[in-house]
Amino acid sequence: MQVNEMEIIPVAHREPPLRNSWGAHSEVAARTIVRLTTADGEVGIGETYGDEQVIAGLESARSHVEGMNPYEYRRLRYNVGDDMVYGAIETALLDLIGRIVGEPVYNLLGGKMRESVDFSAYLFYKYADSDFESAAIAPQEVMSPEAMVEEAREFVDSHGFETLKLKGGVLEPDQEIATLQQLAEEFGRDTPMRIDPNGAWTVGTATRIARELRERDLRIEFLEDPVVSMNAHARLKRNIDYPIATNMYVTEFDHIAPAVTTEAVDIILSDHHYWGGLTGNLRLDHTARTFDLGVGMHSNSHLGVSMAAMAHIGAAMPTVRYACDSHYPWMAEDVIKSPIEFEDGAIAPSDEPGLGVELTKTRSSRCTNGIKKKTCSRTPASTRWLPSTPTRWPIAPTGCQTNRSGDYLIGDHHSL
Numbered sequence: 001m002q003v004n005e006m007e008i009i010p011v012a013h014r015e016p017p018l019r020n021s022w023g024a025h026s027e028v029a030a031r032t033i034v035r036l037t038t039a040d041g042e043v044g045i046g047e048t049y050g051d052e053q054v055i056a057g058l059e060s061a062r063s064h065v066e067g068m069n070p071y072e073y074r075r076l077r078y079n080v081g082d083d084m085v086y087g088a089i090e091t092a093l094l095d096l097i098g099r100i101v102g103e104p105v106y107n108l109l110g111g112k113m114r115e116s117v118d119f120s121a122y123l124f125y126k127y128a129d130s131d132f133e134s135a136a137i138a139p140q141e142v143m144s145p146e147a148m149v150e151e152a153r154e155f156v157d158s159h160g161f162e163t164l165k166l167k168g169g170v171l172e173p174d175q176e177i178a179t180l181q182q183l184a185e186e187f188g189r190d191t192p193m194r195i196d197p198n199g200a201w202t203v204g205t206a207t208r209i210a211r212e213l214r215e216r217d218l219r220i221e222f223l224e225d226p227v228v229s230m231n232a233h234a235r236l237k238r239n240i241d242y243p244i245a246t247n248m249y250v251t252e253f254d255h256i257a258p259a260v261t262t263e264a265v266d267i268i269l270s271d272h273h274y275w276g277g278l279t280g281n282l283r284l285d286h287t288a289r290t291f292d293l294g295v296g297m298h299s300n301s302h303l304g305v306s307m308a309a310m311a312h313i314g315a316a317m318p319t320v321r322y323a324c325d326s327h328y329p330w331m332a333e334d335v336i337k338s339p340i341e342f343e344d345g346a347i348a349p350s351d352e353p354g355l356g357v358e359l360t361k362t363r364s365s366r367c368t369n370g371i372k373k374k375t376c377s378r379t380p381a382s383t384r385w386l387p388s389t390p391t392r393w394p395i396a397p398t399g400c401q402t403n404r405s406g407d408y409l410i411g412d413h414h415s416l
Contacts, residue, residue: 044096
């Protein structure tokens with residue numbers, strides 16, 4: 001048996017203008033679907049980021065994939081040499097193998113440790129959607145504590161989430177403290193919460209916020225990436241008693257040793273997209289358990305193929321101690337035939353062979369409309385409490401939007 005063809009399929013989908021410390025998401029996001037086909041027509045699919053570097057990496061890996069035995073993916077990891085590129089291909093290979101042998105992916109990973117995977121309500125401050133009617137959830141502007149409570153109520157009522165995650169670093173810190181306070185008053189003081197300002201705060205600001213949250217007796221599970229570096233996290237940890245989680249400063253295995261020796265973090269947020277695929281997440285889980293670190297799961301804007309993969313690996317990882325993150329409730333468009341649904345804030349991985357999802361046969365409406373709208377980052381939050389100007393996305397004038405993934409996908413997409 002061998003893989004005859006690897007297709008690399010860029011897709012675009014609608015995304016709401018969600019705020020963070022660097023600016024705002026554009027209204028069009030890019031993803032890439034990897035589809036593998038064998039000589040006898042068996043298919044496996046994966047999903048990953050949509051930027052040019054990832055697509056170029058996938059193109060470079062094509063010669064290693066086409067003609068390979070699907071079971072020989074360990075050699076492929078070393079041939080590819082890029083965990084993000086490999087992760088997308090490995091997901092498709094495991095989906096393919098599962099379909100061939102008639103087993104769900106979680107069984108290929110050693111079986112389920114839990115029947116379903118808990119997820120948090122991923123709450124964002126945001127601008128109003130340009131199209132209220134087609135929004136998946138919460139189309140209104142959310143730029144105050146009161147508005148955030150309304151958004152959270154939609155998430156809880158629609159999907160049954162029991163844990164609330166607030167994307168911070170957007171409003172003044174005192175307003176974000178007030179937001180957490182009002183969320184606790186609305187949903188109960190025992191509601192698990194966390195806040196993620198994406199490294200926007202100074203050590204002094206983060207120390208003050210942590211101490212005030214402790215005085216208010218809120219159930220804060222952890223602070224996620226509150227400050228700007230691993231060293232800053234180590235300094236902060238000497239000042240506070242909250243656990244620290246990261247998906248920004250421990251993103252590969254070489255980062256774990258300094259994180260442990262400096263006692264900078266307590267929880268690593270996994271992500272099969274860049275931790276070397278689903279088997280890479282299992283390696284991370286084992287390593288974290290060795291050092292008594294907690295494990296959660298990071299999310300970026302993603303579609304249904306990634307959602308299915310997250311459910312399978314989340315069910316198979318023994319050390320996942322926290323509700324995982326997911327942008328999926330925000331997505332108004334998808335590439336799979338039957339969108340995945342949350343039940344009481346959780347997803348049970350499919351028992352069907354492979355990932356258990358099928359691609360649609362038609363393009364996303366965003367692709368067929370040939371959108372040409374130019375985009376740029378929103379003005380970032382106040383520099384009075386930022387340690388430095390964020391550089392991940394470019395700074396641009398207020399009121400302008402851009403597609404941070406670039407123009408190369410818009411109006412030039414493949415059919416699925």
